[in-house]
Amino acid sequence: MNTTEYDPQTITTRAQARLTIRRHRLVTRLTHWAWAVALFLLLLSGLQIFNAHPALYIGQQSGFAFDNGVFSIQPSRDRNGEVRGITTVLGRNFDTTGVLGVSGAKQVRAYRAFPAWLTVPSYQDLATGRVVHFFFAWVFATVYAIWFMASVINGHLRRDILPGWGDIRALPHTLTEHIRFHFDHDGRYNSLQKLSYALVLLLFFPLMILTGLTMSPGMNAAWPWLLDLFGGRQTARTIHFVVMLLLVGFFVVHLFMVFAAGPINEMRSMITGRYRLDDRHKGGNAR
Amino acid sequence: MTRLFVSRRRFMGIAGVAASTVPLAGCDMLDGLLAGDDPVRGFLASANTLTYRLQRLLIPVDRLAPEFSESEIRQGQRPNGSTDPTDPAYLALKDAEFAAYRLNVSGLVERPMQLTLDELRNMPSRTQITRHDCVEGWSCVAKWTGVPLARVLDEAGVKSDARYVVFHCFDSMSLGLAGSAAYYESIDMIDARHPQTILAYGLNGSALPVANGAPLRVRIERQLGYKMAKYIRAIEVVSDLSTIGGGRGGYWEDLGYDWYAGI
Numbered sequence: 263m264n265t266t267e268y269d270p271q272t273i274t275t276r277a278q279a280r281l282t283i284r285r286h287r288l289v290t291r292l293t294h295w296a297w298a299v300a301l302f303l304l305l306l307s308g309l310q311i312f313n314a315h316p317a318l319y320i321g322q323q324s325g326f327a328f329d330n331g332v333f334s335i336q337p338s339r340d341r342n343g344e345v346r347g348i349t350t351v352l353g354r355n356f357d358t359t360g361v362l363g364v365s366g367a368k369q370v371r372a373y374r375a376f377p378a379w380l381t382v383p384s385y386q387d388l389a390t391g392r393v394v395h396f397f398f399a400w401v402f403a404t405v406y407a408i409w410f411m412a413s414v415i416n417g418h419l420r421r422d423i424l425p426g427w428g429d430i431r432a433l434p435h436t437l438t439e440h441i442r443f444h445f446d447h448d449g450r451y452n453s454l455q456k457l458s459y460a461l462v463l464l465l466f467f468p469l470m471i472l473t474g475l476t477m478s479p480g481m482n483a484a485w486p487w488l489l490d491l492f493g494g495r496q497t498a499r500t501i502h503f504v505v506m507l508l509l510v511g512f513f514v515v516h517l518f519m520v521f522a523a524g525p526i527n528e529m530r531s532m533i534t535g536r537y538r539l540d541d542r543h544k545g546g547n548a549r
Numbered sequence: 550m551t552r553l554f555v556s557r558r559r560f561m562g563i564a565g566v567a568a569s570t571v572p573l574a575g576c577d578m579l580d581g582l583l584a585g586d587d588p589v590r591g592f593l594a595s596a597n598t599l600t601y602r603l604q605r606l607l608i609p610v611d612r613l614a615p616e617f618s619e620s621e622i623r624q625g626q627r628p629n630g631s632t633d634p635t636d637p638a639y640l641a642l643k644d645a646e647f648a649a650y651r652l653n654v655s656g657l658v659e660r661p662m663q664l665t666l667d668e669l670r671n672m673p674s675r676t677q678i679t680r681h682d683c684v685e686g687w688s689c690v691a692k693w694t695g696v697p698l699a700r701v702l703d704e705a706g707v708k709s710d711a712r713y714v715v716f717h718c719f720d721s722m723s724l725g726l727a728g729s730a731a732y733y734e735s736i737d738m739i740d741a742r743h744p745q746t747i748l749a750y751g752l753n754g755s756a757l758p759v760a761n762g763a764p765l766r767v768r769i770e771r772q773l774g775y776k777m778a779k780y781i782r783a784i785e786v787v788s789d790l791s792t793i794g795g796g797r798g799g800y801w802e803d804l805g806y807d808w809y810a811g812i
Contacts, residue, residue: 311686312686314684314685314686315683315685315686315687317687319687322617322621322680322688322690323621323623323624323680323687323688323689323690324627324687324688324689325623325624326624326627326687326689327623327624327625328623328624378577379577382579382583383577383579383580383583383584384577384580385580387583387805388684388685388806389801389804389805389806389807390583390590390805392684392806392807393583393590393593393594393596393597393805393807394583394593396596396597396600396807396812397593397594397596399596400596400599400600477682477812478604478811478812479614479680479682479770479771479772479773479810479811479812480604480608480771480772480811480812481604481607481608481811481812482614482615482680482771483608483612483613483614483615483770483771484604484607484608484612486615489615495680495682495688496687496688499686
């Protein structure tokens with residue numbers, strides 16, 4: 263290791279002879295938490311915005327007299343006269359009463375796509391949802407620009423994020439180790455981590471920003487190529503939604519791994535930067 | 550061998566506790582900060598000014614919104630908001646097929662005008678197939694025909710201190726407990742003079758239907774649908790929006806929506 267992130271100079275030996283390294287730089291930690299806050303509010307305000315027209319389409323426009331829909335969440339009255347929440351995915355209907363389409367207590371049913379506990383504000387308010395969404399969209403994009411520039415300059419991107427050939431070759435082994443709940447803690451990102459972080463940081467985040475801009479009629483005039491790139495405003499809206507789901511999926515796995523790999527150590531490393539290595543790495547990477 | 554920091558069983562326990570707190574983190578705890586006139590909401594809403602400035606910087610003044618081919622008109626224009634105004638003044642005009650309609654042009658202009666529909670139709674026209682984007686999220690492609698607003702403004706002669714064009718409408722909208730108010734909207738002079746900003750009297754090759762804003766509505770193709778006032782009664786050129794309606798530049802703006810709707 264000849265990089266500053268794991269500079270042997272920074273390695274300190276603790277009283278109990280456990281080895282800690284400085285794992286995350288300040289800029290990595292700050293951008294991580296800024297994103298965490300911004301993405302949380304972007305998600306909840308985004309679901310508020312989705313509720314204003316809870317249907318997704320492919321193409322430039324929304325089919326009202328023709329069908330180009332791929333997803334919708336609608337309340338629908340069944341044969342017994344009861345209103346059910348029906349979620350339609352690519353033409354298949356699912357009864358999601360209680361959460362999607364129809365939610366809330368029996369006496370005060372709310373007919374809304376996403377329930378009150380998943381939106382900001384909790385009540386139906388598209389105007390405020392948009393205010394929150396666009397404020398944190400600015401935060402998110404600004405933090406992304408800072409992270410990207412810093413990570414190019416300090417080598418974080420090349421060293422820790424971009425998977426190399428070695429990472430691709432190591433992938434089957436890392437995968438089987440993870441399935442067996444065997445986690446290695448040598449301070450470096452393993453090939454699975456690199457791959458998932460590269461996907462999120464270099465594909466999902468830019469996709470979110472660009473599909474978001476594609477929905478702006480002003481930006482359509484400024485950068486009409488956005489519409490060509492994504493195949494129309496409504497397709498961009500659908501991609502925005504799908505990438506949201508992928509990011510939520512990443513978040514679930516991310517939290518799972520933090521708990522599985524040792525929540526105290528992992529949280530400390532993202533707050534203070536210090537990360538404790540497995541004993542067997544004492545003399546290994548910390549040459 | 551590598552060691553487990555947390556066993557599977559213990560993990561499920563921790564994960565279960567963590568998952569059970571998720572609904573608590575839900576969203577009514579933020580409601581107070583985001584209500585009406587709370588300063589936090591005001592601060593967050595200032596991001597719209599940033600968006601407005603940046604888009605004005607990024608988008609060349611006369612850059613057109615994308616236009617589409619005839620084949621992409623696949624359905625009628627979806628009506629939204631007011632679709633059948635019941636205000637007496639409007640009903641009287643509608644019953645006579647808008648023969649007595651006059652577009653009132655006033656405010657900061659050299660020559661206040663009253664234009665009939667025939668006069669508007671005899672002015673140079675523009676036809677454009679564009680995509681209408683509703684703030685709710687849906688889009689609809691349609692063909693609009695009308696007179697460029699810039700042409701009407703030039704005939705009236707806009708004074709140098711003019712900053713906004715306000716559209717006053719026939720249709721009343723609910724303000725909840727506060728009763729109702731006439732729809733109105735406003736745009737800056739850049740959008741007012743944009744080549745695609747037209748006072749439309751035709752839709753998809755026919756006269757503009759009542760549901761879509763007959764006899765006259767405005768198209769502002771680089772912004773969202775709520776800016777494009779229907780049932781236009783009068784155009785007023787002003788230097789300040791604070792004395793009109795609720796003071797925020799439009800019916801929806803007075804209810805909390807952003808004045809700049811290019812996003």
